[in-house]
Amino acid sequence: MEKPKTEQITFRVQRYDPENRAIPHFQEFVVPCSHGMTVLDALIYIKENLDSTLAFRTSCRMAICGSCGMLVNNYPHLACHTQVEEFCAKKITIKPLPNFPIIKDLVVDLTPFFEIHKSVKPYLLRSDVKEMENPTAEYCQSHETLQSFLQFTYCIKCGICVAACPTSASDRLFHGPQALAQCYRYCGDDRDDGEKERFPLVGTDHGVWHCHLAGACSESCPKGVDPALAIQLLKRRLVSRDLGIGKKTPPAPKVQPPTETKPKVPYPEFTVKQG
Amino acid sequence: MKVLEPRPNKLGITGWFYAGNYKLERYFYILHRVTGLGILLFLVFHLTATTFFRIQGEAVWNNTMSFLSNPLFKAGEYLVAVAFAYHMLNGFRLILQELGFMMGKPVPPIYPFSDALRKKRRWTMAFIGIIVILCVIFFYDFIIGGW
Amino acid sequence: MKRYTYVWLWQLITGVLIAVLLGIHMVIQHLDKILVFFGVNLGDTTSWSSMIERSRQVTWAGVYVALLAVLLYHGLNGLRNVVLELTTSQRTERAITWTIVAVGILVFVWASYVPIALLNK
Numbered sequence: 001m002e003k004p005k006t007e008q009i010t011f012r013v014q015r016y017d018p019e020n021r022a023i024p025h026f027q028e029f030v031v032p033c034s035h036g037m038t039v040l041d042a043l044i045y046i047k048e049n050l051d052s053t054l055a056f057r058t059s060c061r062m063a064i065c066g067s068c069g070m071l072v073n074n075y076p077h078l079a080c081h082t083q084v085e086e087f088c089a090k091k092i093t094i095k096p097l098p099n100f101p102i103i104k105d106l107v108v109d110l111t112p113f114f115e116i117h118k119s120v121k122p123y124l125l126r127s128d129v130k131e132m133e134n135p136t137a138e139y140c141q142s143h144e145t146l147q148s149f150l151q152f153t154y155c156i157k158c159g160i161c162v163a164a165c166p167t168s169a170s171d172r173l174f175h176g177p178q179a180l181a182q183c184y185r186y187c188g189d190d191r192d193d194g195e196k197e198r199f200p201l202v203g204t205d206h207g208v209w210h211c212h213l214a215g216a217c218s219e220s221c222p223k224g225v226d227p228a229l230a231i232q233l234l235k236r237r238l239v240s241r242d243l244g245i246g247k248k249t250p251p252a253p254k255v256q257p258p259t260e261t262k263p264k265v266p267y268p269e270f271t272v273k274q275g
Numbered sequence: 276m277k278v279l280e281p282r283p284n285k286l287g288i289t290g291w292f293y294a295g296n297y298k299l300e301r302y303f304y305i306l307h308r309v310t311g312l313g314i315l316l317f318l319v320f321h322l323t324a325t326t327f328f329r330i331q332g333e334a335v336w337n338n339t340m341s342f343l344s345n346p347l348f349k350a351g352e353y354l355v356a357v358a359f360a361y362h363m364l365n366g367f368r369l370i371l372q373e374l375g376f377m378m379g380k381p382v383p384p385i386y387p388f389s390d391a392l393r394k395k396r397r398w399t400m401a402f403i404g405i406i407v408i409l410c411v412i413f414f415y416d417f418i419i420g421g422w
Numbered sequence: 423m424k425r426y427t428y429v430w431l432w433q434l435i436t437g438v439l440i441a442v443l444l445g446i447h448m449v450i451q452h453l454d455k456i457l458v459f460f461g462v463n464l465g466d467t468t469s470w471s472s473m474i475e476r477s478r479q480v481t482w483a484g485v486y487v488a489l490l491a492v493l494l495y496h497g498l499n500g501l502r503n504v505v506l507e508l509t510t511s512q513r514t515e516r517a518i519t520w521t522i523v524a525v526g527i528l529v530f531v532w533a534s535y536v537p538i539a540l541l542n543k
Contacts, residue, residue: 018279101281151381169290214304215392224388236375242427
């Protein structure tokens with residue numbers, strides 16, 4: 001079999017060493033890249049062969065864990081999900097995601113991101129707490145209702161939308177598109193009854209009202225979650241609740257136990273011939 | 276063991292202007308902001324002229340008007356008119372989209388992904404078209420008619 | 423929390439009102455050359471005589487005062503949103519909000535006094 005054709009591509013990676021706290025600087029590595037290689041493959045090659053002190057996060061290598069978000073040629077991508085060939089360039093610049101503090105090299109601190117996500121209560125809240133703790137039946141939800149929020153459930157918490165958002169760039173108290181979209185994912189889910197608890201958290205000046213529809217979050221989302229749409233639908237819901245207009249659907253009821261029991265199928269008393 | 280503080284990495288106000296190679300709608304956002312603040316700044320001068328210089332009588336008013344008929348000021352006024360046209364039409368688009376009207380329905384993502392703003396790009400371009408028409412109308416009046 | 427929703431909603435409503443009132447202001451006072459095409463000749467609308475004539479009409483004074491009110495709300499609230507994106511402490515935010523409200527009230531009182539006082543001159 002023919003050896004795959006390789007091209008020497010230069011990777012300019014931003015390095016930052018927290019031990020000596022120098023200003024972040026760029027270091028160049030030349031990597032032989034073949035057809036089908038991802039940016040993550042190149043970074044792993046650099047770490048294994050060229051400089052083992054390079055730090056970056058990676059886990060699933062298939063765009064489902066959300067670990068490897070980074071700025072590749074000035075646009076946020078998941079490194080495992082980005083082909084080297086798609087840039088058609090001999091030089092590729094890799095920087096850590098902006099709007100997050102840098103721990104080392106390409107590793108950013110996502111703890112505040114997860115804390116904000118937790119603060120919008122991203123779990124089903126219902127007024128009948130006993131049923132929540134000890135469920136007796138499933139909740140009934142129609143296909144249409146599911147389709148109305150299903151898109152926003154695909155979030156992998158990679159942080160790329162927060163890196164893209166212009167409000168997140170300057171406003172330290174802004175929740176960020178991810179938390180606001182997840183707030184809508186739960187408010188739009190009719191199994192949930194927690195609007196009263198979540199709205200005071202996000203319906204503030206530094207919450208949903210500081211989103212001005214730049215749309216960069218949806219544009220850069222690697223899973224197509226469209227947080228911008230979720231946030232505008234959240235604004236719509238907030239306005240209709242505060243003005244008292246629009247219908248309020250009751251939370252999803254439990255599935256009723258079946259009213260008629262199926263007749264018992266006759267079966268032989270003994271499966272093994274007696275006697 | 277010494278705990279090392281992570282290095283802050285927020286883009287700050289530069290992040291409003293440029294954070295990467297994003298598409299059009301992100302730049303509409305910053306233009307909306309810049310035109311809004313520009314019109315507010317213009318308002319300061321406009322209110323001074325139409326109150327302080329207005330109440331001082333005819334001579335002062337005519338003086339101000341002749342001072343302001345300088346081509347540089349005329350060009351500045353044209354820029355303000357263009358900013359107003361942009362801010363107004365983009366504002367109408369934002370009112371519709373932020374209330375969820377021109378945004379379409381959530382659709383489970385199928386690769387290659389697209390989002391609501393990109394799907395409604397035609398509507399956005401319609402608003403931009405109206406802005407361009409208004410700019411041409413203003414151009415006729417301010418620059419050609421008003422020299 | 424309803425307060426924040428209402429502030430945002432009024433930003434939208436005043437935006438639409440400005441589009442209407444400022445549209446009238448622009449068309450009558452600055453786009454007079456265009457109006458010639460429609461057969462309406464208003465002459466030089468920024469001349470002294472034209473201004474005296476307008477300042478005597480109550481409708482014009484009303485339009486100016488209304489335009490000033492909605493414009494100040496929309497513009498200063500927008501400015502407040504921009505500045506508040508850069509602050510974090512509650513105290514600074516309250517100080518900025520009250521400064522902007524004070525400036526808005528002062529400007530409104532002064533600049534609406536002028537057309538009303540000139541109504542009878």
